[in-house]
Amino acid sequence: MSNKYVLVINSGSSSLKFAVINSVSGDAVLTGLGECFGLEDSRMSWKYQGNKQEVSIVGEENHHQLAIGKLVGIVAEYDLTDAIIAVGHRIVHGGEKFTKTVQIDEQVLKDIEAVKELAPLHAPANVIGIKAALAAFPTLPQFAVFDTAFHQTMPAKAFTGAIDKTLYDQYAIRRYGFHGTSHYFVSREAAKMINKPVEESSFISVHLGNGASVCAIKNGKSVDTSMGFTPLAGLMMGTRCGDLDPSIIEFLLNKGWTTEQVFETLNKKSGFLGVSGLTSDARGILEAMEEGHEGATLAFQVFTYRVAKYIGSYMVALDNLDGIIFTGGIGENALLIRREILKYLKIFGYKENEAADADARFGAEGIITTADSPVAMVIPTNEEFVIAQESVALMA
Structure with missing residues (x-):
């Protein structure tokens, strides 16, 4: 059980953060970051067991695909390929559609794309990262974990804006909240601390x-x-x-x-x-x-x-x-x-x-x-x- 790892991917508009996480202990055996996509100094760095490496990512476009292609090689280089059992994606905005983690399929991908108006900087990048990962790791189950999901338990009095209700009805304008995975994690750890x-x-x-x-x-x-x-x-x-x-x-x-x-x-x-x-x-x-x-x-x-x-x-x-x-x-x-x-x-x-x-x-x-x-x-x-x-x- 201890050697089962999840590849966690956080795809931004001009970056791609990744980690290979022990699914039991939470320890990261590999961490890395692709950054400055679209610029001349586009690069990718990673750390494995304390040793850090960095390479340039050469290409006019498709930097997310290039970065994930490089990631496949890095994972293989450290003999982690067979130990990875799933890919988890951090998705910034799930709108009201997603209240919990879901396994990614074609419909989920379409639904994530559908909320891009709510997160114009993040949603397109999230989708690009998912598509690149699906192509790179076609045999692994892949999951979407939403920053907004933890906050879907807010009562209406907390998430409702004091505006014309048609703005909510037509455009879903309301409080969604973010950092949900962080607030979720630390609250569980805090409960343990106070027993x-x-x-x-x-x-x-x-x-x-x-x-x-x-x-x-x-x-x-x-x-x-x-x-x-x-x-x-x-x-x-x-x-x-x-x-x-x-x-x-x-x-x-x-x-x-x-x-x-x-x-x-x-x-x-x-x-x-x-x-x-x-x-x-x-x-x-x-x-x-x-x-x-x-x-x-x-x-x-x-x-x-x-x-x-x-x-x-x-x-x-x-x-x-x-x-x-x-x-x-x-x-x-x-x-x-x-x-x-x-x-x-x-x-x-x-x-x-x-x-x-x-x-x-x-x-x-x-x-x-x-x-x-x-x-x-x-x-x-x-x-x-x-x-x-x-x-x-x-x-x-």
Whole structure:
């Protein structure tokens, strides 16, 4: 059983991330990334047992197919071909059609393509990756695991927009939420940490990375989340603005901006990057803040304040709260950011255990609050493991 692996593929518009995951332990024996597709420096790198390699991907087009073709060779080179029992695909948007993992067939592929209006950047790339993988691994069962599926348990009061209902009826405009596999995974791990059945546990999961979202989880199920119709809503992020008065869009259009300029700015030039005028990387923000950079300091303040506000508001969605979970690259590693968020939550009784908080970084998990405080914890996420587990479970 321990030698049964799942190849997990995350196909982006100009990238392809992959991992070969042990379906029992969650350990990754091979990880890799194809990136900069369509550019001169298109390349592919991978790591096997600590050894990293990189090659250029030469070709004018079909970079996803080229990358997966190279992946087939890499898998064979490390004698993993026969050990892989399935391929699991991370799919960003499942609309209302997909509420759980499904095995991929022609109809599923058509249904994923049908929601491309809801995820114009991600859905076409997801489909390209699936088609390339089906051609490369024709004998393996392949599964689609949806970022939005975990949030399909939200009640109507949480996912319904306060807009003309015909917009929902005609165009399915509503809150969908993302990072579902991450929120799902860490909530299960958190329940183990407090020794309580997940079906009886409630958490506020805080996934902080270049993309960031908060999720209220009641008795193991998502009941509200900060991302919305698209991943642009909610928290301030690396380059995304998060929540914004929609009249600002009209204002900019009236100033002569094109819709492309508006959404390019809101998606790629806002967040940490926009506020600081410096970088989208939280590590760079913290370093610059230590050196007295005013823009970086303001970005830190806006980010932590908004995260704390969302956490506070999501207590309304729960009958009780077993813990706040920090996860994602920033949530797992940025001590100063966690510390500042907990300071904002002192009105609710949260007290940081400074030593425990400092220890819970760089892959380590743990409770980071004092014994006389409500619980906050750090749990490293493992979305690839969720995809592998769900694929194997569906096979069974």
